[in-house]
Amino acid sequence: xxxxxxxxxxxxxxxxxxxxxxxxxxxxxGSFVFVALLAISxxxxxxxxxxxxxxxxxxxxxxxxxxxxxxxxxxxxxxALVFTTFFIVGFxxxxxxxxxxxxxASVQLAWASFVIMLLGVVLAGYAMLTGQANVLYTFxxxxxxxxxxxxxxxxxxxxxxxxxxxxxxxxxxxxxxxxGEAAPLAVFALLANYLMWFSASLGVAVEVLTMLLPLSLxxxxxxxxxxxxxxxxxxxxxxVYFWLIPAYVSWYTMLPxxxxxxxxxxxxxxxxxxxxxxxxxxxxxxxxxxxxGISELAKAMHSLLxxxxxxxxxxxxxxxxxxxxxxxxxxxxxxxxxxxKQAWGDPLIAAQICGxxxxxxxGVTGMANASFTLNNALHNTTWVPGHFHTTLAGxxxxxxxxxxxxxxxxxxxxxxxxxxxxxxxxxTWFAGILVFGMSMGRAxxxxxxxxxxxxxxxxYTSEAAAPWMNLSAVGGTILLISIxxxxxxxxxxxxxxxxxxxxxxxxLVRAPDExxxxxxxWNVWVALIIITNIVMWGPVLFGALNWVSGFWSTPYxxx
Amino acid sequence: xxxDRYERQYLIAVAAVLGLFFAALVSxxxxxxxxxxxxxxxxxxxxxxxxxxxxPGMRNMGNGVYDVYIVARMWAFDAGSDEKDERGQDxxxxxxxxxxxxxxxxxxxxxxFIVERHNAxxxxxxxxxxxxxTRFNEVGTFHIQCHEYxxxxxxxxxxxxxxxxxxxxxx
Ligand code: HEM
Ligand SMILES: [Cu+2]
Ligand SMILES: [Cu+2]
Numbered sequence: 001x002x003x004x005x006x007x008x009x010x011x012x013x014x015x016x017x018x019x020x021x022x023x024x025x026x027x028x029x030g031s032f033v034f035v036a037l038l039a040i041s042x043x044x045x046x047x048x049x050x051x052x053x054x055x056x057x058x059x060x061x062x063x064x065x066x067x068x069x070x071x072x073x074x075x076x077x078x079x080a081l082v083f084t085t086f087f088i089v090g091f092x093x094x095x096x097x098x099x100x101x102x103x104x105a106s107v108q109l110a111w112a113s114f115v116i117m118l119l120g121v122v123l124a125g126y127a128m129l130t131g132q133a134n135v136l137y138t139f140x141x142x143x144x145x146x147x148x149x150x151x152x153x154x155x156x157x158x159x160x161x162x163x164x165x166x167x168x169x170x171x172x173x174x175x176x177x178x179x180g181e182a183a184p185l186a187v188f189a190l191l192a193n194y195l196m197w198f199s200a201s202l203g204v205a206v207e208v209l210t211m212l213l214p215l216s217l218x219x220x221x222x223x224x225x226x227x228x229x230x231x232x233x234x235x236x237x238x239x240v241y242f243w244l245i246p247a248y249v250s251w252y253t254m255l256p257x258x259x260x261x262x263x264x265x266x267x268x269x270x271x272x273x274x275x276x277x278x279x280x281x282x283x284x285x286x287x288x289x290x291x292x293g294i295s296e297l298a299k300a301m302h303s304l305l306x307x308x309x310x311x312x313x314x315x316x317x318x319x320x321x322x323x324x325x326x327x328x329x330x331x332x333x334x335x336x337x338x339x340x341k342q343a344w345g346d347p348l349i350a351a352q353i354c355g356x357x358x359x360x361x362x363g364v365t366g367m368a369n370a371s372f373t374l375n376n377a378l379h380n381t382t383w384v385p386g387h388f389h390t391t392l393a394g395x396x397x398x399x400x401x402x403x404x405x406x407x408x409x410x411x412x413x414x415x416x417x418x419x420x421x422x423x424x425x426x427x428t429w430f431a432g433i434l435v436f437g438m439s440m441g442r443a444x445x446x447x448x449x450x451x452x453x454x455x456x457x458x459x460y461t462s463e464a465a466a467p468w469m470n471l472s473a474v475g476g477t478i479l480l481i482s483i484x485x486x487x488x489x490x491x492x493x494x495x496x497x498x499x500x501x502x503x504x505x506x507x508l509v510r511a512p513d514e515x516x517x518x519x520x521x522w523n524v525w526v527a528l529i530i531i532t533n534i535v536m537w538g539p540v541l542f543g544a545l546n547w548v549s550g551f552w553s554t555p556y557x558x559x
Numbered sequence: 560x561x562x563d564r565y566e567r568q569y570l571i572a573v574a575a576v577l578g579l580f581f582a583a584l585v586s587x588x589x590x591x592x593x594x595x596x597x598x599x600x601x602x603x604x605x606x607x608x609x610x611x612x613x614x615p616g617m618r619n620m621g622n623g624v625y626d627v628y629i630v631a632r633m634w635a636f637d638a639g640s641d642e643k644d645e646r647g648q649d650x651x652x653x654x655x656x657x658x659x660x661x662x663x664x665x666x667x668x669x670x671x672f673i674v675e676r677h678n679a680x681x682x683x684x685x686x687x688x689x690x691x692x693t694r695f696n697e698v699g700t701f702h703i704q705c706h707e708y709x710x711x712x713x714x715x716x717x718x719x720x721x722x723x724x725x726x727x728x729x730x
Contacts, residue, residue: 068714069708069713136708140669140707141669142667142668142669142685143668143669143708143709143710224686225668225669225684225685225686226684226686226687229669229682229684264563265561265562265563265566267560267561268562268566288682289595290595290596290680290681290682290689290691291596291682291684291687291689292596292597292598292599292681292682292683292684292687292688292689292690293598293684293687294597294598295597295598296588296594296595296597299595299597300584300585300588303581303584304581307577307580307581308577310577311570311573311574311577314573315570315573318566318569319566322563322566367580371580371584372584372588372595373584373587373588373593373594373595374584375595375680376593376595376678376679376680376691377678377680379673379680379682379706380671380673380680380706380707381673381706447673447675447676447702449671449673449704449705449706450706451706451707451708451713452704452706452708452713452714453713453714454714456714456715458646458714458715459714459715460702460704460714460717462675462702514561516560543598
């Protein structure tokens with residue numbers, strides 16, 4: 001053990017209260033969490049409504065948003081883009097400060113990131129709520145939305161870049177004050193996440209700025225749909241890892257702390273995060289396997305690297321599994337029985353473990369998606385939402401809720417309201433998402449198409465898929481119960497709970513001695529990201545350019 | 560860097576399994592001929608009438624092979640058929656055992672193309688020609704649906720292909 005030297009420090013020393021938050025944390029982090037919760041208060045409820053609309057036995061109208069694709073746009077954008085991004089940025093600020101035990105490098109910039117992102121949500125929200133942006137969360141050209149939609153989403157991204165800058169600045173300041181010490185794992189992972197996110201979002205930024213925004217403003221009249229899809233999915237796959245890494249931060253650094261055990265291997269956790277950071281971008285063609293403008297060779301290569309990016313998740317399975325074994329044994333479990341000797345009654349922990357279990361299901365279906373020739377059978381069927389409701393709405397979302405169950409009480413300064421309800425929320429979500437994901441997946445194999453208002457007059461659902469679509473509405477009902485429990489707990493914590501908060505933030509402030517320092521060679525990682533993407537995306541982009549009628553030459557169809 | 564013995568063995572197993580999966584995929588493409596759509600050429604969506612898509616429809620290429628040219632537009636597939644269903648949409652007919660090469664392009668926004676219970680799947684983009692081939696081994700009626708959201712009428716954008724017994728009697 002090294003002795004901890006008291007260092008002369010220029011850092012603004014912050015004394016963090018153990019069970020509650022500083023006023024500055026409360027406002028900054030609280031603002032991000034608040035917008036995130038507002039977003040899902042609309043976004044989540046649309047989920048069951050869509051399931052009821054699509055079930056052949058029901059075909060109910062969606063309340064308020066009667067146009068199916070407007071509802072679906074709101075569901076996708078609010079849940080998958082707004083909720084996630086705000087939650088992640090707020091969480092990253094909280095974790096950075098608490099882990100590094102110092103203030104953010106610039107509180108002004110941190111607030112600027114919030115204001116920019118909020119402005120973005122207001123603009124995009126206006127376009128979506130007024131029905132001027134029924135383009136779904138992937139907004140493929142040449143279908144167009146009102147310009148405020150694109151500008152709004154661009155601002156959300158720019159704001160998140162500012163947030164990334166603040167976290168990096170804080171880390172570099174800490175680095176100066178702590179030479180020779182490895183960054184704690186949570187911060188290391190969040191830095192990797194932001195670096196990946198910044199690199200990836202350049203793609204969608206180019207798409208929005210050179211194609212969609214000028215088109216929607218009428219400045220240009222033509223575009224290139226294939227190139228726009230390529231730029232979108234340069235961003236779109238790393239996007240899903242941007243959601244996942246904060247959940248991994250919780251599994252790797254917070255769950256062991258909550259259990260009072262040590263993570264099985266800190267170095268291999270770092271390797272996993274580095275692999276995700278580097279390999280999550282050069283694989284996005286797996287979303288474009290049946291696109292006409294991309295060669296089969298490029299598709300096969302992106303498929304291969306998609307298999308490689310499964311490795312860090314399989315590493316995670318081992319590392320977290322071994323950590324859970326320690327925890328289970330410490331709770332009296334044996335060789336096998338450690339598996340069920342877990343803290344199933346604690347909603348903070350159960351949310352994470354149940355999340356892992358659903359995520360594993362999603363990992364297996366994801367391998368099927370990654371298999372390029374299988375895509376002929378799966379692409380754009382309901383198999384795909386079946387898959388990502390187990391990963392995103394399952395593993396990731398459940399873990400975020402597990403985090404919220406300690407973060408919200410700290411920010412509010414009140415104990416979690418009705419803990420048994422929170423536990424019930426976790427298990428209903430777990431059951432609901434398994435039923436929903438499995439039935440959507442089966443329906444897809446039987447020919448049901450995703451993103452299709454199959455409840456509309458004259459729409460077609462194959463007979464073989466119909467029972468499965470009906471079952472997905474059952475899953476949606478279990479999830480609806482879980483949503484009601486979730487908001488009861490949240491609102492109760494905010495407005496009803498009177499007791500003092502009970503749980504401290506599960507933050508580890510020092511890396512273990514075996515943590516390798518070479519993993520913090522950020523320059524090398526940046527260079528690797530640039531090289532792999534030139535190799536893997538360069539030919540794809542170049543090959544898709546329309547040399548016959550000229551670039552960006554597809555006319556925008558007048559409707 | 561220290562790696563635990565079990566974890567090392569586990570990693571080797573992971574690499575082996577993933578390698579096996581990928582080898583299976585490569586052989587599905589190279590040995591069993593499962594193909595994905597790939598660049599078939601560019602096209603100007605405004606002047607489709609000067610291309611092969613001016614006359615969409617089915618061409619009998621002999622030996623049980625058919626080429627079908629289809630234009631997708633909001634919100635119908637124009638497969639050039641004379642026969643229409645009760646909704647006024649095109650109906651295609653092929654004898655059982657036929658291999659059909661579908662060629663698609665879009666006249667407006669992005670559409671999709673999927674043949675029920677057959678592994679034919681294309682993103683139909685304006686400016687590009689997409690191709691997908693499949694063999695119809697089973698007698699019956701199969702829906703061909705648009706699988707990419709293309710606006711208000713998206714869910715009604717589907718046509719049918721009827722696979723008939725080889726002797727020509729009605730299915
Ligand atoms: C509360 C339970 C939920 C239910 C019942 C539900 C239901 C659905 C249904 C039925 C669809 C798609 C239908 C279609 O393709 O036509 C869908 C799409 C989607 N959902 Fe959910 N969902 C839920 C929660 C979530 C959550 C928590 C997230 C993300 C954090 C999420 C993200 C998405 C996304 C990104 C799409 C795709 C939208 C698109 O295709 O444009 N959902 N959901
Ligand atoms: Cu992906
Ligand atoms: Cu469509």
